Amino acid sequence: MKGGTTTDWREQELAQWYNKNMRGSLEGYASLFGFDKNDAVLDLGCGDGTLLAIAAQQGARVTGVDISDVQLAASRQALKGVKGATLIKSTLQEVNFPEQSFTKVSIRKAIHHLTNDEKGLLIDKIYHWLKPGGILIIEDMILTFALHRRDENRALVEKDASIYYGSNWPDFRDAFFTTMYQELPCDLAQLTHHLLFTGFHILKIASPACFMSTVIAEK
Ligand SMILES: C[S@@+](CC[C@H](N)C(=O)[O-])C[C@H]1O[C@@H](n2cnc3c(N)ncnc32)[C@H](O)[C@@H]1O
Numbered sequence: 001m002k003g004g005t006t007t008d009w010r011e012q013e014l015a016q017w018y019n020k021n022m023r024g025s026l027e028g029y030a031s032l033f034g035f036d037k038n039d040a041v042l043d044l045g046c047g048d049g050t051l052l053a054i055a056a057q058q059g060a061r062v063t064g065v066d067i068s069d070v071q072l073a074a075s076r077q078a079l080k081g082v083k084g085a086t087l088i089k090s091t092l093q094e095v096n097f098p099e100q101s102f103t104k105v106s107i108r109k110a111i112h113h114l115t116n117d118e119k120g121l122l123i124d125k126i127y128h129w130l131k132p133g134g135i136l137i138i139e140d141m142i143l144t145f146a147l148h149r150r151d152e153n154r155a156l157v158e159k160d161a162s163i164y165y166g167s168n169w170p171d172f173r174d175a176f177f178t179t180m181y182q183e184l185p186c187d188l189a190q191l192t193h194h195l196l197f198t199g200f201h202i203l204k205i206a207s208p209a210c211f212m213s214t215v216i217a218e219k
Pocket of ligand 1: 044047048065068092108113
């Protein structure tokens with residue numbers, strides 16, 4: 001498989017720990033899309049299929065992509081009984097679809113597994129996979145300060161994280177700093193650069209903490 005991942009998500013324990021403890025509720029995130037029966041939804045790095053199941057409940061046709069058999073098995077379970085759902089085992093670097101296949105695309109907490117170039121290439125591809133007026137939402141560790149200023153912003157990150165994660169922060173701290181230093185987070189300037197150069201219009205950026213952003217873009 002070409003184009004791997006910075007963390008070995010094929011490990012069952014990691015996937016199960018994340019899904020149980022760190023994933024959080026996806027209801028608020030899902031509501032940003034306003035899914036309905038006219039939607040064809042793609043979730044890249046779909047994890048345990050929670051977002052796909054919400055979209056399917058609202059009548060959308062759903063497609064999920066993930067590298068992990070464990071996550072795909074969980075997605076299959078979440079989508080039990082849903083007609084026409086498609087699950088694809090692939091890396092985000094390799095997956096491909098015909099032009100204008102989807103109305104809404106999500107990448108939640110998965111783009112930090114890609115290098116900056118891979119992020120740009122994927123965003124270019126998504127632009128082609130979306131129908132005109134289609135929506136892309138990316139939520140992840142997207143820093144509100146320059147990526148190379150991670151160290152000097154460490155105190156601010158610690159402060160925001162203890163508020164954002166509340167009493168769970170001590171349990172999440174190791175995983176959080178693994179993502180920040182050993183995986184491939186980006187900053188808002190890098191991400192918006194890719195989106196704008198590709199042709200997307202940025203509709204909204206919300207950053208509830210200095211390390212976490214949700215970016216909504218339209219084709
Ligand atoms: C932190 S989880 C997020 C899952 C889900 N989107 C959510 O919000 O709960 C990251 C997911 O991305 C998948 N993943 C990691 N690297 C990947 C890659 N290179 N290609 C495809 N999927 C990948 C993992 O298997 C995992 O399910």
